[in-house]
Amino acid sequence: MRATVMKSRVRARANIALIKYWGKANPDLNTPAVGSISITLEGLWSETEVEFDLRFTSDTLVLDGDSRPEQLGRVSRCLDLLRERAGVKTHARVISDNNFPTGAGLASSASGFAALSAAAADALQLDLSPRELSIVARRGSGSAARSVFGGYVEMHAGGAADGRDSFAEPLLAADAWPLEVVIAITDRGEKAVGSRAGMERSASSSPYYSAWIATSDSDLRAGRDAILEHDFDALAEIAEHSCLKMHAVAMANRPPLVYWNPATLDCMQAVKALRATGLPVFFTVDAGPQLKAICEPSVRDAVVGALRELPGVADVIVSGLGPGVEIL
Numbered sequence: 001m002r003a004t005v006m007k008s009r010v011r012a013r014a015n016i017a018l019i020k021y022w023g024k025a026n027p028d029l030n031t032p033a034v035g036s037i038s039i040t041l042e043g044l045w046s047e048t049e050v051e052f053d054l055r056f057t058s059d060t061l062v063l064d065g066d067s068r069p070e071q072l073g074r075v076s077r078c079l080d081l082l083r084e085r086a087g088v089k090t091h092a093r094v095i096s097d098n099n100f101p102t103g104a105g106l107a108s109s110a111s112g113f114a115a116l117s118a119a120a121a122d123a124l125q126l127d128l129s130p131r132e133l134s135i136v137a138r139r140g141s142g143s144a145a146r147s148v149f150g151g152y153v154e155m156h157a158g159g160a161a162d163g164r165d166s167f168a169e170p171l172l173a174a175d176a177w178p179l180e181v182v183i184a185i186t187d188r189g190e191k192a193v194g195s196r197a198g199m200e201r202s203a204s205s206s207p208y209y210s211a212w213i214a215t216s217d218s219d220l221r222a223g224r225d226a227i228l229e230h231d232f233d234a235l236a237e238i239a240e241h242s243c244l245k246m247h248a249v250a251m252a253n254r255p256p257l258v259y260w261n262p263a264t265l266d267c268m269q270a271v272k273a274l275r276a277t278g279l280p281v282f283f284t285v286d287a288g289p290q291l292k293a294i295c296e297p298s299v300r301d302a303v304v305g306a307l308r309e310l311p312g313v314a315d316v317i318v319s320g321l322g323p324g325v326e327i328l
């Protein structure tokens with residue numbers, strides 16, 4: 001007999017894709033149309049507490065101190081998967097805090113849903129493997145499947161009808177190649193078009209979507225090889241290509257979807273200029289206007305200095321690579 005109150009608190013970190021995920025194979029199961037490769041960030045995290053209590057009459061969510069009923073559907077869907085496995089119907093109170101801006105293209109859904117899945121599974125005393133946890137987290141947000149793990153992570157698109165082979169797994173440990181990430185915040189607001197809507201629109205209207213899918217396997221291979229060989233230049237080339245190709249697909253949506261602002265472009269130029277002088281640094285940009293510069297630790301301060309001095313950059317966050325989900 002389980003206790004009436006079951007509670008757990010988990011820290012999960014944001015991740016940034018170097019080989020991007022864009023597009024869904026099965027929107028209901030939230031399986032991705034392409035695989036992806038990411039790095040998990042030490043310094044950007046969600047801490048999520050999940051408490052199941054027989055006295056609760058519905059699930060509730062408080063995110064960064066505010067009640068967020070519009071996000072509750074996705075949260076409850078994740079919780080339902082775990083409740084089903086545990087054979088309970090108990091409602092949960094979810095309290096989650098991010099130590100970075102929410103919904104601004106900094107992968108708050110990745111860290112949030114990874115933390116939620118791990119905390120709920122732990123509270124329900126389910127003994128899930130990291131792979132099973134990755135599959136559950138995927139149902140909340142595709143990129144969350146990757147935040148279960150630390151360091152360099154590969155997400156497999158999979159092909160099974162039930163999504164069982166659509167999970168992430170570790171590629172290389174964080175300390176095996178300790179790169180650093182410098183995030184230039186160019187806008188603190190929440191993005192207007194979320195990744196889910198943007199992806200759906202790409203699949204239905206972007207003429208470049210089929211080319212994106214067709215070239216994904218070779219990008220993944222190049223990214224994986226560059227990481228396993230610690231080949232910075234090769235990783236820089238394929239990561240910038242994957243990023244710009246993803247944005248080109250979205251820009252060709254109807255109606256178009258442009259996530260960048262002028263400062264995003266200024267940051268790209270600054271990174272390019274630094275690399276032209278021989279500094280090991282490259283950029284990537286997700287579904288928002290922030291630019292992420294990835295570099296060798298020895299040049300981190302030079303990268304921070306160059307980005308901080310751009311007029312459109314409001315703030316700079318620096319992070320190394322970090323671990324997967326941690327039960328607190």
Ligand code: PMV
Nearest residue numbers: 017021141142143195286287
């Ligand atoms: O997991 P979602 O639905 O937030 O989508 C993430 C999409 C990108 O951040 C743009 C790319 C990626 O692979 O993380």
